Amino acid sequence: MNSPVYEPRPLAPATLRVIPIGGLGEIGRNMTSYEIDGKILIVDCGVLFPEENQPGVDLILPDFSPIRDRLDDVLGVVLTHGHEDHIGAVPYLLKLRQDIPLIGSTLTLALIEAKLKEHRITPYTLTVAEGQSEKIGPFDLEFIAVNHSIPDALAVAIKTAAGVVLHTGDFKMDQLPLDDRITDLRAFARLGEIGVDLFLPDSTNADVPGFTAPERDIGPVLESVILKAPRRVIVASFSSHVHRVQQVLDAAHANGRRVAFMGRSMVRNMTIAADLGYLKVPAGVLIDAKKAADLPDNKIVYMSTGSQGEPMAVLARMANLEHQIEVGKGDTIILASSLIPGNENAVYRVINGLTKLGANVVHKGNAKVHVSGHASAGELLYVYNILKPKNVLPVHGEYRHLVSNQQLAIATGIPEANTIIGEDGIVIDLKDGEATVVGQLDLGFVYVDGSSVGEITDADLKDRRILAEEGFVSIFVAIDAQTGRVIVGPEIQARGFAEDEAVFDAVKPLIVKALSDAAANGTRDTHAFSQVIRRTVGRWVNSSHRRRPMIVPVVIEA
Secondary structure, X not given: OOOOOEOOOXXXXXXXXXXXXXXXXXXXXXXXXXXXXXXXXXXXXOOEOOOOOOOOOOEEEOOOHHHHOOHHHEEEEEOOXXXXXXXXXXXXXXXXXXXXXXXXXXXXXXXXXXXHHHOOOOXXXXXXXXXXXXXXXXXXXXXXXXXXXXXXXXEEEEEEXXXXXXXXXXXXXXXXXXXXXXXOHHHHHHHHHHOOOEEEOEOOEOOOOOOOOOHHHHHHHHHHHHHHOOOOEEXXXXXXXXXXXXXXXXXXXXXXXXXXXXXXXXXXXHHHHHHOOOOOOOOOOEOOHHHHOOOOHHHEEEEEOOOOOOOOOHHHHHHOOOOOOOOOOOOEEEEOXXXXXXXXXXXXXXXXXXXXXOOEEEOOOOOOOOOOOOOEHHHHHHHHHHHOOOOEOOEOEOHHXXXXXXXXXXXXXXXXXXXXXXXXXXXXXXXXXXXXXXXXXXXXXXXEEOOEEOOOOHHHHHHHHHHHHOOEEEEEEEEOOOOOOEEEEEEEEEEOOOOOHHHHHHOHHHHHHHHHHHHHOOOOOHHHHHHHHHHHHHHHHHHHHOOOOEEEEEEEEO
């Protein structure tokens, strides 16, 4: 879906402008801007992880262009919870203005502060908890407990002169959560009585019927898998999934095993969670990864990152025999997470690699070792019926998820005209209970590649894909510019195209003739001669080899 781009009208007084900057049509980059009377509040600021067709990219950020020239008007960033797709881009935003206040729960702020420390940024923070209200300029904020796959998640109600908005962040309605902290439906009901003018619900599981299974179902399965494992157990999960790590610690302890954390982010996040009391570590269960090698194989569980097949994460390096732990027959690998759409191939590649090494790989497809952190369709229906919102803007999901969420809203009696399906950059104005689409901004992906941010373009990625898939051909020629006569060359080198460079003997006479013909037709400058070579070699390669390599001609005048 590509909506036509058009500039919004000027923002009228006492009108709330809502711009989802990221998170529509994708799982990640969650970020929404709220503006009223010249002041801006941001909810979440996350990253998206690259897919296979984005080689070399480390992270993908939201496009900050709607607020880049208005940073002084930003009153704060509300962070709903501590997952990377909601907090990962904060360092890049604060590099533009370091004193933007960050507002969130204790664990969420602790996780982002640790991340910012690596970027040498000390943030201004405001710690909030469920049931708390804060006035930030023209925004009255109320924070509401929601249950998710990380502790301390919050929804936020944003009350302004233009109306009431409820932004859920990621949530589900687990009735028996590990931390006994359920989604506060009483607060939702109270907001429903007041009247919710615009509802922005999590859409990730909107196309999954029924109810998301409780986290407590996972514990006994993990215990059973670890009990039956003859040698080492390696569990891979998100580095911020405190609940899953808690279950692994408990299951290992019950089976007389020690646990070693692996991966820098896993060690950092779990140390924070334990220090703050969100992770209850059984006495004597943790062991340093370096000392774990001294234990018998049937007495250790490694808790690692890499459940999404990330090439540099611990699990992928094990599969590629690039890690100090050499996986072999009798080892058990547990992938305790769901697949983020787009990561399937990378994950299955890691599963195949580990299986080939002799490991028993246990994952969501063959055992109940993970449940989702997001509300399924049945839970969303409950919420719609409790809130009865006037308008709905489904967020946090791919296009199919957004449409599924819209259909649920319509099924509960919300008029279709009051449901908005959009993409990043859609501009919605809210006033007097009416939500109107007034613009569509042209927002793109911002790629982080090593230390460069935003310098890599889609054209660069296309070049990288061509290099990876089709190869590279360079042609060096020295010519007499007046006659087009070749004095040196053509010298042709190729990479990733053909093993034997004699294959290019057939095209060399074609290059010589094309240059001579171009000179006879008045061509004189080296750039034009380069284009002649590129076209000649391109046509020959395509017709002879059915390939489209990157062609780089170098022409000098002799």
